[in-house]
Amino acid sequence: MGSLTQLIIAFVVYVTVVLVLGFISTRKASSSPEEYFLAGRALGPLVLFMALFGTNNTSFVLVGIPGLSYNLGIGVFGLNAAIVGLGIPLTFWLIGVPARALAKEYRALTPAELYAKRLGSPAVGFLLFFLFTLYTIPYMTQGVKSAALILSQSSDGQVPMWGAAMAVVITALVYTSLGGMRATAWTNVFQGLVFMVFMAAAFFFMSHSLGGLGPAMQKVKEMDPSLLVVGEGGLFAPKAWASWGMVIALTVIVFPHMLVRLMAAEDDRAVRQVVRMYPLALALIWVPAVLIGVWGAAAFPDLERSDQIFHLMTASHMPALLGSLGFLAVLAAVMSTLDAQILTLGSMVMRDVVEPMRSEKLAAGAEVWAGRIFSAAIGVLVFFLAVAWDESIFGISRKAFEGYLTLFPTMLLGVRWSRFTASGAVASLVVGNGVLVLGWMGHWPLFGFLPPFWALVMGFVAGIGVSLAMPTKR
Amino acid sequence: MHRFLAWGGFLLLIALHLDFWREQRPVLYFGWLPEEMAYRLVWMVLAWIYLMYFTRYVWREDS
Numbered sequence: 001m002g003s004l005t006q007l008i009i010a011f012v013v014y015v016t017v018v019l020v021l022g023f024i025s026t027r028k029a030s031s032s033p034e035e036y037f038l039a040g041r042a043l044g045p046l047v048l049f050m051a052l053f054g055t056n057n058t059s060f061v062l063v064g065i066p067g068l069s070y071n072l073g074i075g076v077f078g079l080n081a082a083i084v085g086l087g088i089p090l091t092f093w094l095i096g097v098p099a100r101a102l103a104k105e106y107r108a109l110t111p112a113e114l115y116a117k118r119l120g121s122p123a124v125g126f127l128l129f130f131l132f133t134l135y136t137i138p139y140m141t142q143g144v145k146s147a148a149l150i151l152s153q154s155s156d157g158q159v160p161m162w163g164a165a166m167a168v169v170i171t172a173l174v175y176t177s178l179g180g181m182r183a184t185a186w187t188n189v190f191q192g193l194v195f196m197v198f199m200a201a202a203f204f205f206m207s208h209s210l211g212g213l214g215p216a217m218q219k220v221k222e223m224d225p226s227l228l229v230v231g232e233g234g235l236f237a238p239k240a241w242a243s244w245g246m247v248i249a250l251t252v253i254v255f256p257h258m259l260v261r262l263m264a265a266e267d268d269r270a271v272r273q274v275v276r277m278y279p280l281a282l283a284l285i286w287v288p289a290v291l292i293g294v295w296g297a298a299a300f301p302d303l304e305r306s307d308q309i310f311h312l313m314t315a316s317h318m319p320a321l322l323g324s325l326g327f328l329a330v331l332a333a334v335m336s337t338l339d340a341q342i343l344t345l346g347s348m349v350m351r352d353v354v355e356p357m358r359s360e361k362l363a364a365g366a367e368v369w370a371g372r373i374f375s376a377a378i379g380v381l382v383f384f385l386a387v388a389w390d391e392s393i394f395g396i397s398r399k400a401f402e403g404y405l406t407l408f409p410t411m412l413l414g415v416r417w418s419r420f421t422a423s424g425a426v427a428s429l430v431v432g433n434g435v436l437v438l439g440w441m442g443h444w445p446l447f448g449f450l451p452p453f454w455a456l457v458m459g460f461v462a463g464i465g466v467s468l469a470m471p472t473k474r
Numbered sequence: 475m476h477r478f479l480a481w482g483g484f485l486l487l488i489a490l491h492l493d494f495w496r497e498q499r500p501v502l503y504f505g506w507l508p509e510e511m512a513y514r515l516v517w518m519v520l521a522w523i524y525l526m527y528f529t530r531y532v533w534r535e536d537s
Contacts, residue, residue: 074508074510074511075510077510077511077514078491078510078511078513078514081514081518082491082514082517082518082521083491085518085521085522086487086521086524086525089525090484090525090528093528093529093533212506213505213506213507214502214505214506216506217502217505217506217507217508218502218505221500221502225500226500228500228501228502228508228509228510229498229499229500229508229509229510230498230510238492238494241492241494242492245491245492268533272529272533275525275528275529276522276525276526276529278525279518279521279522279525280522282518283515283518287511287515290511
């Protein structure tokens with residue numbers, strides 16, 4: 001059987017499974033906006049975990065991290081994986097738990113709607129919507145771009161990038177539109193299993209193919225021992241290391257597509273179970289991701305584009321059938337994030353922009369349909385950006401992560417500090433983003449830290465200062 | 475008491491994460507595990523134990 005035929009069969013089987021899961025969720029999802037956008041706020045521990053984990057782990061981990069480890073070595077693990085194993089679960093408690101309770105109380109379906117209602121200000125909702133969208137669109141773009149890249153590479157170029165990107169976007173749009181949050185949560189269970197099992201298999205087969213764990217590592221040590229230690233300078237410089245740790249640990253809860261998953265949890269107990277499972281699951285994915293890059297540096301030195309290393313390693317160091325299916329793992333990781341992003345942005349356009357401007361509320365069914373139409377429009381935009389935008393996957397993700405961090409002070413203070421006001425939120429968001437842009441442009445003194453560190457600090461200062469100086473009645 | 479321990483544990487983990495005092499050596503434990511990765515994996519196990527404690531005691535107090 002030719003590799004293209006294998007690829008097509010695997011893709012068709014995969015698409016069939018996610019569409020069936022989407023279809024099964026259709027009946028309940030169509031009944032009300034709360035069912036469609038938040039699965040009736042009834043996600044139990046296991047589905048919630050897979051929905052969060054699948055949404056959290058995208059091609060950034062499967063393709064971007066091997067690419068980064070190819071260049072920077074084993075230090076990438078400590079730079080990213082370890083600290084998120086603690087930071088992400090703690091932010092689920094710090095912001096996710098009160099946000100879930102408040103969203104239920106205010107009957108809010110999106111993060112922006114929650115904070116607008118909490119702070120009694122539609123302006124806060126508009127501003128949050130704008131910033132969420134500004135940083136989510138590039139994040140979606142890198143996902144589609146990397147899935148298209150892998151799909152195209154796996155077919156030896158027979159499937160063009162634009163065709164692969166279109167297939168990815170259309171598939172995610174169809175099952176998301178069919179079943180809403182419930183469909184994306186259940187497909188995430190399937191997709192999460194696909195990429196977790198694949199990464200475990202990759203670790204086993206690749207090390208075996210390279211002569212075993214010992215010889216594989218000895219080869220790296222002989223070729224370039226600096227790949228086995230934390231490097232110097234760049235992201236490894238002490239203040240940059242500390243700043244990046246903060247970015248990657250705190251930014252995930254700010255993703256609207258992550259917070260909305262927590263808002264769909266059935267209770268606190270479900271979130272608590274997720275927190276307990278998270279660090280171990282992260283280690284399961286990140287150890288192989290980093291090692292693929294490090295082993296790849298010895299197996300394929302001098303690559304021009306290090307993002308290619310995942311495909312090269314799976315194609316050359318795994319059994320033919322499994323290796324050619326490496327793209328399915330990437331596809332599953334990308335789609336499990338993309339579907340949540342499509343759903344969340346679609347619901348935010350509906351709830352945070354259209355509804356506040358209408359004098360009459362839309363009927364429940366019409367609201368769900370409007371959400372579907374906005375999701376489709378966002379999918380089309382992301383498709384065109386994925387085809388046209390030429391930057392590395394890590395580069396695009398990094399910009400988005402740093403931008404998201406500017407929303408952290410507002411999202412934390414908004415649910416944990418009763419004196420926080422709408423004026424404080426606006427000040428925090430404007431100042432934080434202003435400082436970040438100035439830092440990126442080199443017009444803000446950084447003293448060795450990264451721009452998002454100062455954006456976070458100044459965002460807190462502005463938010464707290466303005467709230468204390470201009471108290472308002474809730 | 476639990477909150478105090480939780481803050482202490484959190485600060486200790488952060489201090490252990492910012493380990494610039496540790497000498498970087500390309501040593502392989504068991505012939506295959508880089509020292510740097512071994513250190514981070516032990517740190518992750520400590521973080522997991524911390525989260526088990528946190529969810530068992532501090533979270534419930536907070537609720």
